Amino acid sequence: MSTDPEIDPETDPNVDPEIDRASWGARMDAGSTTSDRLPRRWRNALRPIFTTEHRVIGIEYLVLSLVAVAAGTVLSLVMRIHLVWPELAVPFFGQVKPEDYLALVTMHGTLMVFFVLTTAPLSGFANLVVPEQLGASRMALPTLNAVSFWMTAGALLILLAAFAVPQGAPISGWTSYPPLSAVAAAGPGQALGMDLWLASLTVFCLASWLGSLNLLATILNERCEGMTLMRLPLTVWSWLVASLLVLISFSVLLAALLLLFSDRHYGTSFFIPAGDLVAGHVRSRGDGSPLLWLHLFWFFGHPEVYIAVLPGMGITSSLLANFSRRPIAGYPMMAMTTVLIGLLGLVVWGHHMFVSGMNPYAGTAFALTTMAIAVPSTAKVLSWLATIWGGGLRLTTPMLFSLGFVSLFIAGGLTGPVLAQPALDAYLHNTYFVVAHFHLIMAMAGVFSIFAGVYYWFPLMTGRLMNGTLGKLHFWITLIAAYGAFFPMHFAGLAGEPRHYSQLSGTTPLLENLLPLQRGITFSAVILASAQLIFLANLLWSIMRGEVAPPNPWQATTLEWAPSMARIVKTSTSGLDPSASKFHQNIACRAPYEYGLRPNGLDFIMQCDPNTKAE
């Protein structure tokens, strides 16, 4: 912390030498601030990769998430297929054994929650646009930011390595309840595989922690003049709150991981109770409490859900306002509910533990706080509906995905108040009802907001627009298949089918009757996954051949589209516009969402526009 090597003492503190140089290409040619010992060609090849340039880091995060989401999706497909056709040997995978199924569940959950839903919306998009949206020239701590990304990448590699070790990946789920996770003999994959899982999460914790420090310092300190808190775009609000949650909750997870590691390797018993007998041997030396892990884990785990979904809410708010050409309804309320959801999110962790042996009075308390969180969430939904109600909707691909986000958020969110009731949760806990709930509200809604973001900010990344036809096709298939995959799960849950069961045949008639339903879900899941190939194709095609984007293709008001902020926007196919490359100091003169018909005929007023009078 003592020094920041990025700062060149000779230059002005407010001007980042890297940014002052026109563009990527120009920067690559124009000498270097890094070591001159490397041959020039190598340096030029490596610089764009090991850069502290926040936009590049943002894209790197998104690529990392793409890798993780591809891996996670393949794992889930193998699971789905095994669940309904247990005898079938999956191509490239072979026969799935019960322990393989649990390993798949664990790795799917870990990959998706940490490396997709945390990484892409928070680290990815925030790095891509936060300084621009603030009107700032740079991140507060760019080096720390780069370190954070490379640690995240390392964590992903460590996690994926768990497949390659003897006995394979861990089987205790992404929540890793001890003693199953604390005793190596408790199952296959619980030895080295589990250690790798712990190592991966530890590195990920530290990485996210550093990344969120940078974001917080940037958002609070680097805002341009006039960018008061109440003029922040709602995306920035959500990243601010999510970063705070990362800081608070990942610290606790780190402590819990440390204790678990100690239990596994140094013979302590924080989480292993007295007389715990696993595989024929008494494993404990003291009165540990598995419930302690549950509390520590869920103190992290529940805010984690909001870390994943809050940025999605922010992106959706911005995009709905933009594409319905109306100011967001009730901006102060939206900002406040973001904060409120974050704060309440810290005190609801017990609703994961209603039937875990927690005191029933504590159950009531957590039920009440959980119910309370429904209020700000409802306020957000109402505000979204009010925003688009009566607006002139432009149904572009990012808009469709934002509408899809709202639809899925409602679908998944409405089951929240049901699950918040302990007496009902006692039946539904750990059944497919819960799987449906969190896949709709966190996974699907989260992924929809990621898609919306990618389609929306693609011009900032590549200077081109993504193909609209393919995008719309992608959207409709994804939406229908997402409902097809996750909506019927409610019925499986209501019928009482628990999660984590590797096969239904050969068990009780209660579960065997659900096979046709699960087959339908598997079909939808396969379609859902296949539809993403359209996205990949669109992505590749648009990077190469996409329509060249105008400087502000969506006619947005937020500063990342301001001409003074444009540094990588290509104005023609031949090269970079040099006039767009010079960084100017920005001033935010108005609220972030000034859309709508104005007497002077303007449809929107940018935040930095000092001249036009707002109505």
Place this chain on the structure above:
Amino acid sequence: MKFNLVTIFVLFLLAQILLILPIFRRRPRDQQPRIWLAESLPLLLFGAVYVWMAMTAQRLWADDRYEGPSLTAMQVEVVGVQFQWYFRYPGEDATFGSTRPELVNAAAGNPLGLDLRDSEGDDDIVSSELVLPVGREVDLRLRAHDVIHGFFIPGMRLKENAVPGLTLHVHFTPETAGTYPILCTQVCGLGHGHMQARLRVLPAAEFADWLQAREGKRRAEEAAIKGGV
């Protein structure tokens, strides 16, 4: 429950319609939505619904879990072991014998580690299926030997984790005779999906017969062991 589901389903449809409608309205309105009408008022209504939901939920939960079982409830111990449920009845003395983890030996017929020196355990019956009489409250003591298991009888709307190191009590009254599956809902290792048992709810007389038969069987086994010695 049913009310909850209907409510949320109606709300779901309503919200989706509200979401889709503006798509077809292409002519934008000039006027801003009135915050009072669009947000504050519905929010108050929703708030009221949530408060009401929370209150009924709290009452249900309190009825279910706040108080222990009546003193006359039948005692049964449930023990989760990778990957099997065991049910122990206290026998005639209505007291469970003590167990020690060191003594657990499923192959030798002592899966729960009953301490043979403890005379209270002499009449304990260990079963791999849960058999209960109709209409009598039962108090389950949930324990686990190794890892956390989830004890779930869908037919009885009953779920509670069996946590090693803790003894958790849940109580319920089976009302209808029949056979119900018992499942494990907390991932507990590679056999998790097959960690199932059965609950048989019998009329009181049949239950007494069953208990007696098990008692006889236990005595016979005991005699055989003693004879062997």
Place this chain on the structure above:
Amino acid sequence: MPATFTRTTQVEPERRDTGIGGKPPVDRRPTGGGGEGDNWDNRQPGRRGPRELLTRYRLAMTFALAGDLMFFVALVSAFFVRQASGHIDASNNYISDWHPLSVPPILWLNTAVLVLSSLTIEMARRQLFHEIDVMEEWFGLGKPTVRRATPWLLATVFLGALFVIGQWIAWKQLYAQGFFYTTNPNSNFFYLITGTHALHLLLGLLAVGGALWALFVLKRIEYRQIAVDCTAWYWHAMGLFWIFLFGLLAFSQ
């Protein structure tokens, strides 16, 4: 570029930074954006002024320390949970395996050393904000702050190392008494808490070393100030955390 955006005011902010402690620079930028309801007084104190960089790093340090505090809070809550947990044995007796551990007396000495080191680093920090000296450095008339702060930082390094060595001796003493990491839950927590704290302190020592390096290498006074200032706040926080943790270990067993 859409026709809606035109910039008439070219903003060329006065960027000359006069260093902290010096006279704040005159802000010659045009104030007020569009003029409608813009209140530039809303800006945070020190924003865009000479302290901007310092604020940035202080802010990051504050958040880092807040997160770190949560880490220790988690450990301490685990401590209390573990302390309260026990089990009921075969004959219905409540058994707790929590055996209070008397902390080695040397910890009192260590605490005193750490408090003293906090004082020394605070002295070092203050040297860097001494107004006349800062002005002198700003005009390039010498490096009085470096000259004055160095001994205090060296003293901090010495005292910090002394503290870590003292902790090492405490562990040795416990070892000699037969208390190992796994001996009982209490010794678990003792070693875990003191260990993680010592690790933080070693990081702090590295940071003080870095600050010393920064004093002699970095050319601008602002960066030297940042290096020493942030290190000092980190060091103070570790001192506070230690007092809190030591109180826990010594009195809440």
